[in-house]
Amino acid sequence: MLDVGSGASSFAVEASRREIEVAAVDPLYGCSVETLATHVQLDYARVSVDSCRRLKGEKLLEQEEIEQHRRAAAQRFLSDYESGFLHNRYLGGALPSLPFLDRSFDLVLCGHVLLGAYARFDDSQVITACRELLRVSAGVVRIGPFEKVPTTRRDALLARLQAEGIAPQIASCVDAHGRTVPQGLLILRRATR
Ligand SMILES: C[S@@+](CC[C@H](N)C(=O)[O-])C[C@H]1O[C@@H](n2cnc3c(N)ncnc32)[C@H](O)[C@@H]1O
Numbered sequence: 353m354l355d356v357g358s359g360a361s362s363f364a365v366e367a368s369r370r371e372i373e374v375a376a377v378d379p380l381y382g383c384s385v386e387t388l389a390t391h392v393q394l395d396y397a398r399v400s401v402d403s404c405r406r407l408k409g410e411k412l413l414e415q416e417e418i419e420q421h422r423r424a425a426a427q428r429f430l431s432d433y434e435s436g437f438l439h440n441r442y443l444g445g446a447l448p449s450l451p452f453l454d455r456s457f458d459l460v461l462c463g464h465v466l467l468g469a470y471a472r473f474d475d476s477q478v479i480t481a482c483r484e485l486l487r488v489s490a491g492v493v494r495i496g497p498f499e500k501v502p503t504t505r506r507d508a509l510l511a512r513l514q515a516e517g518i519a520p521q522i523a524s525c526v527d528a529h530g531r532t533v534p535q536g537l538l539i540l541r542r543a544t545r
Contacts, residue, residue, distance in 0.1 A: 355375075355461045355463075356450065357464070361426075361463075376436075389430055392426045475508060482513060483518070494537055499536045
């Protein structure tokens with residue numbers, strides 16, 4: 353499996369503990385563990401300022417719980433980073449050009465990178481990135497979050513993907529609270545001709 357834009361998430365360490373062959377790629381990988389820890393701290397500060405501004409009551413408590421999980425995950429990542437880097441579990445790289453051969457992975461994931469609150473990719477960049485994610489996948493690509501993409505943007509993206517010979521599918525997923533999120537995932541496959 354490949355996780356693209358894995359950041360300070362614990363996905364790769366958790367997967368490798370389950371004996372899944374996994375690689376995680378991020379532009380930050382290759383930095384020292386101290387630099388990564390500083391990025392993590394800056395990210396905590398930015399997200400908590402945003403949450404305090406936007407949320408109140410139960411929603412704020414819910415967000416704080418998610419943040420605690422995220423911090424614990426970041427600590428698991430930081431503890432694994434140096435040994436994982438030596439074992440090629442963490443590789444430096446960035447979309448739109450990934451350092452892998454065609455069809456290298458059974459499953460490719462890309463979460464909170466191309467779409468979502470902090471994503472900074474325009475539609476053309478998203479399409480180019482989708483092409484690259486599918487190039488390195490022998491099977492499917494899963495991209496999220498997709499549920500908040502406005503309808504007009506969603507329809508335009510789906511039409512452009514189809515024009516590229518990609519078969520997109522929108523699917524539900526499960527969030528950090530175990531709740532089903534309808535239309536939370538964009539799944540990509542090569543279209544059969
Ligand atoms: C919000 S974090 C998401 C981390 C993780 N995927 C998750 O869902 O918890 C976004 C990550 O995307 C990475 N990123 C930014 N630009 C990227 C690019 N062009 N290609 C791949 N990753 C990128 C950032 O370095 C950051 O670690």
